[in-house]
Amino acid sequence: MSSRTRVLLVEDDPQLARMLTDLLHDEGYAVDTAPDGQRGLHLGLTTAYDVMVLDRGLPAIEGLDLLGRLRRSGITTPVLVLSALANPADRVVGLDAGAEDYLGKPFDIEELLARLRALLRRTVEAADVLAVPGGKFDRDTRSVRFDDGREVGLTDREAALLDVLGRNVGRIFTRADLLDLVFDGAGEGNLVDTYVHYLRRKLGRDVVVTVHGLGYRLGRS
Numbered sequence: 001m002s003s004r005t006r007v008l009l010v011e012d013d014p015q016l017a018r019m020l021t022d023l024l025h026d027e028g029y030a031v032d033t034a035p036d037g038q039r040g041l042h043l044g045l046t047t048a049y050d051v052m053v054l055d056r057g058l059p060a061i062e063g064l065d066l067l068g069r070l071r072r073s074g075i076t077t078p079v080l081v082l083s084a085l086a087n088p089a090d091r092v093v094g095l096d097a098g099a100e101d102y103l104g105k106p107f108d109i110e111e112l113l114a115r116l117r118a119l120l121r122r123t124v125e126a127a128d129v130l131a132v133p134g135g136k137f138d139r140d141t142r143s144v145r146f147d148d149g150r151e152v153g154l155t156d157r158e159a160a161l162l163d164v165l166g167r168n169v170g171r172i173f174t175r176a177d178l179l180d181l182v183f184d185g186a187g188e189g190n191l192v193d194t195y196v197h198y199l200r201r202k203l204g205r206d207v208v209v210t211v212h213g214l215g216y217r218l219g220r221s
Contacts (some may be wrong), residue, residue, distance in 0.1 A: 006118065009033045010040035010051040010066065011082070012059055020053070027113060037061025043072045048075050048168055048181055051119050056083035056094070064097040071098040073172020078119040082107065130166035133206045133219040137166055144203055152202050159183065161195050165208065165218040174215040192216075 007029045011017040017033050024031045032047065034040035037058035044052065047120035053071075056063035067079055068176065078100040082089065086104020094102040100122075101115050130137045135146035145151045154162065160182045173181075176190035182193060196208050196216060206219040 008049045037066040
């Protein structure tokens with residue numbers, strides 16, 4: 001597993017949160033934690049994660065309410081709900097609220113890790129080809145095939161930028177976000193602007209939208 005695999009853990013039990021954080025770190029994940037729904041919402045809206053683990057019984061914003069707000073904001077990151085509410089009706093409610101998986105407390109550590117791996121595998125498999133305005137982006141070949149039959153190849157950095165935007169449809173990324181996610185934190189904000197310009201020149205101005213005062217997001221397909 002890549003050490004860059006990022007997890008958001010939203011859990012209000014400090015002991016359980018520490019245990020899970022240590023466990024996930026040992027498995028190679030980078031983990032951000034939030035002790036309540038309000039902090040979880042802020043992180044979920046402002047940071048790109050590969051998977052989220054949410055408790056239901058959270059202070060400030062209840063877990064399924066938090067999940068609903070993230071989904072309505074266009075956040076499609078796969079979510080595993082951990083909850084002491086674990087009867088079949090509770091699981092149905094959680095899955096209908098937008099979670100990809102639901103695990104009752106107490107839980108088996110190995111099962112939790114296996115479920116996270118499965119979520120990540122499904123996400124990668126589903127995202128091999130991403131929709132972009134006017135066509136499809138093939139992540140394997142780093143090329144965009146347009147609906148009219150044209151195919152345009154991208155450099156590694158151009159493809160990495162389009163990949164981040166395409167896997168987080170609707171999310172607005174600041175220049176600092178994109179510097180961290182695409183360029184490993186190296187360079188200045190104008191480096192992001194330069195590669196946005198390159199993508200627009202190759203793929204059309206509508207592929208990346210400027211949200212004035214905030215940053216960039218993928219254009220509408």
